[in-house]
Amino acid sequence: MKLYKNTIAILLPIILIAVGCKSLKDPVAPDFAPMPSGFTVDATDSSNTGVVTPKELFNDPLLIDLIDTVLVHNLSLLRSQTTLLQLEADVLQARTNLIPKAGAYAGYSNRKFGLQTMDGAGNITTPIGDGELIPINLNDFNLGLQTSWEIDVWGKLRAQKKAAMARFLAAKESQNMIKTWVIEQTVINYFNLVSLDETKKIIEQNIELNASLVDVLKEQKTAGRANQLSIQQFEALILNYSNQLILLEQEINASENELRRLSGKFDGEIKRSSLTGNGLATLKIDAGLPSQIIANRPDIRQAEQLIVASKADIKAARTAFYPSLSINGNIGYQAYKTRFLFSSPESIAYGLFGNLMAPLINRGELKANFKRATATQLDAYYGYQEALLTAFTEVNNALFVIKNTDRMISNKKAEMDLLQSSREIAGDLFNTNRASYVEVLFAQQAALSAELEFIELQKNQFTWKVYLYKSIGGGWK
Numbered sequence: 001m002k003l004y005k006n007t008i009a010i011l012l013p014i015i016l017i018a019v020g021c022k023s024l025k026d027p028v029a030p031d032f033a034p035m036p037s038g039f040t041v042d043a044t045d046s047s048n049t050g051v052v053t054p055k056e057l058f059n060d061p062l063l064i065d066l067i068d069t070v071l072v073h074n075l076s077l078l079r080s081q082t083t084l085l086q087l088e089a090d091v092l093q094a095r096t097n098l099i100p101k102a103g104a105y106a107g108y109s110n111r112k113f114g115l116q117t118m119d120g121a122g123n124i125t126t127p128i129g130d131g132e133l134i135p136i137n138l139n140d141f142n143l144g145l146q147t148s149w150e151i152d153v154w155g156k157l158r159a160q161k162k163a164a165m166a167r168f169l170a171a172k173e174s175q176n177m178i179k180t181w182v183i184e185q186t187v188i189n190y191f192n193l194v195s196l197d198e199t200k201k202i203i204e205q206n207i208e209l210n211a212s213l214v215d216v217l218k219e220q221k222t223a224g225r226a227n228q229l230s231i232q233q234f235e236a237l238i239l240n241y242s243n244q245l246i247l248l249e250q251e252i253n254a255s256e257n258e259l260r261r262l263s264g265k266f267d268g269e270i271k272r273s274s275l276t277g278n279g280l281a282t283l284k285i286d287a288g289l290p291s292q293i294i295a296n297r298p299d300i301r302q303a304e305q306l307i308v309a310s311k312a313d314i315k316a317a318r319t320a321f322y323p324s325l326s327i328n329g330n331i332g333y334q335a336y337k338t339r340f341l342f343s344s345p346e347s348i349a350y351g352l353f354g355n356l357m358a359p360l361i362n363r364g365e366l367k368a369n370f371k372r373a374t375a376t377q378l379d380a381y382y383g384y385q386e387a388l389l390t391a392f393t394e395v396n397n398a399l400f401v402i403k404n405t406d407r408m409i410s411n412k413k414a415e416m417d418l419l420q421s422s423r424e425i426a427g428d429l430f431n432t433n434r435a436s437y438v439e440v441l442f443a444q445q446a447a448l449s450a451e452l453e454f455i456e457l458q459k460n461q462f463t464w465k466v467y468l469y470k471s472i473g474g475g476w477k
Contacts, residue, residue, distance in 0.1 A: 024318055024367075027374045032385045035290045035392060041399035048288025050296035050472040054183055057469070059279045062271050063190050066259065070186045073264035077182060080175040087168040094161035100149035105332070109140045129340055141341050142349065144332010151327065156319035159312045166309035173302035176476035180298065183475040186262050187466050190272060191280055193255045195459040198275040200248045202451050206444065207241045210234050217437065230437040237441070281458050285465045287399055287472055293391050296473025300391060303384035310377035317370040323358035391471065398468035405461040412457055416450040423447040 049057065054067050071077065113120035115136075123134040152158055214234050220226035256270045275281060294300050331350040335341045359366060426443035429435030469475065 024321070024370055026314055027378050027381075029381050030378070030385070035294070035388055037290065039287060039290065039392070039399055040396045041403055048292040048296065048472055049286045049469060050288065050292065050474040051477065052474060053477060054187070054475055057283070057474070058187065060190075060273055062273050063187065063280070066190060066263070066270075067183060067186055070182055070262050070264075071179070074182050074262055075264050076178050077175070078264075080171075080178050084168070084171050084175060087164070087171045091161070091164045091168050094157070094164040097150070097157045098152060098161065100147050102145060102147040104144070105146055105330070106143045107141075111138050111140065112136055113138075129337065135336070139336045140334065141336070141338055142332060142334040143341065144330055144334075144349070146328070146330035146332075148326065148328045151325045153325055154319035154322045156316050156322075156324075159316040159319065163309045163312035163316065166305045166312060170302045170305035170309065173298040173305065176298035177302070180470045180473075180475040182262060184466055184470045186259065188463050189255050189258050189262070191462050191466075192459060193252060193259070193270065193272050194275050194278060194280070195455050196248055196252045196255065197272070199452060199455055200245060200252070202448065202455075203241050203244055203248070206448050207238055207245075209444065210238050210241070213437075213440065214238070216431075225433070226437070233437065233441060237445075275455070275458075280462060283462060283465050285402075285468045285472075287395055287468065290392060290395075293395065293472055294388070297387070297391050297471075298473065298476055300384070300387045300473075303380065303387045307377070307380040307384055310373065310380040313373040314370070314377055317366070317373040320366050320369065321359060321363070323356050326355045326357070328353045328355070391473075394471040395468065398464050398471055401464045402461060402468065405457060405464065409454070409457050409461060412450065412454045416447070416454050419443070419447040419450045 055064050058064060058067075113123060113136075115121060115124065120136075123138070124136065126134050128134045150157065214231055217226045217231045217234065221228065221231065259270050260266065260268060329350070329352045331348070333341050333343075333347045334349040335343065335347045340347055423440075423443040423446075426435050426440045430437065430440045
């Protein structure tokens with residue numbers, strides 16, 4: 001009967017804890033609207049270019065070499081790897097919590113019991129070792145192994161390991177996000193440089209053209225068929241173009257420095273191709289289907305892993321209310337003199353202890369941890385939906401801009417062809433005295449403006465295509 005009462009006394013707190021834990025409810029996942037089956041702007045193809053690597057997509061060898069350099073030396077990517085190492089250590093620690101811990105120990109102590117105590121009085125008359133009495137100053141040498149093991153009865157440690165692994169995988173997806181951003185910035189800055197080079201070449205050609213016209217006008221002035229006003233107009237235009245070249249040099253220098261920064265370098269030549277005949281200007285990106293973005297976008301994959309981690313955190317927080325069972329033990333040699341230390345079996349010492357501990361006083365802290373884990377899971381649900389919505393919006397915006405820019409480029413190309421033809425006609429008419437220098441001036445300025453706007457439209461279109469490539473999850477595989 002006494003044993004029965006003792007058992008009830010031990011089990012009652014555990015039963016009360018288990019009953020109390022029933023009030024801890026998991027959060028209900030919010031009911032979000034599903035992702036649409038298609039984009040607002042129809043994609044040109046059902047395939048998804050997000051699965052295509054940069055080497056397969058960008059057919060410029062110099063750009064591919066630059067991307068390879070950036071992926072190796074970019075400091076943002078290198079720093080993200082250190083974060084992965086830290087989280088990998090957390091995973092390793094969570095795994096080791098599941099297995100017994102063992103270690104070697106060695107110790108020495110010296111004790112003296114009071115002679116007016118039971119231990120002291122008994123020791124001075126008790127033989128030890130080879131027959132001598134226990135010394136008043138008693139040495140204690142010990143050497144052996146000790147172990148401890150928390151048995152994961154309720155799955156708390158397994159849940160902690162699962163949470164650590166999910167956060168590690170989320171960090172890998174974060175690294176993939178950095179990789180897509182680095183590639184995007186590299187490609188955009190590279191094409192910007194190519195466009196600036198082409199712009200510079202066009203302006204230099206216009207300076208040469210106007211310089212030759214100035215020479216013609218000076219000859220005509222000598223012959224009495226032109227005046228100083230016409231010469232000054234074209235000389236002023238040359239100075240204006242020269243200032244544009246200076247500004248272009250600044251932009252080129254800034255883009256080159258940005259590419260050096262992305263490459264982790266202070267200096268060095270940035271090799272690039274020319275815009276003429278470069279396939280980058282006609283780059284084709286297929287958005288695919290919204291469902292494919294879920295599999296490709298690193299931020300969505302990261303949000304999925306954070307949901308997994310938050311669910312594991314809730315399980316660990318819940319099972320923290322349950323009793324924990326741990327086993328501790330040791331085995332080794334113990335003696336009061338070193339010459340007896342390895343005597344077997346006389347000097348062999350061991351111990352085995354089992355502990356069952358249930359939280360009673362710190363339940364408020366455990367409830368706070370559970371509440372925090374619940375809020376974290378709700379945040380993970382909202383973060384996942386936000387990532388879906390962001391991805392859908394980014395792709396929609398990119399598709400709409402690219403579609404409109406295609407139309408603008410087509411119109412600007414027709415305008416540019418007309419104005420270039422007008423410039424040639426004006427030049428021919430001027431040479432035969434059938435057009436004034438003002439008509440030539442206007443024709444040249446209009447043609448140049450159209451050429452520069454055409455390059456700018458091409459650059460904007462390419463930028464949005466690369467943005468679309470990143471938005472559908474391309475570049476990290």
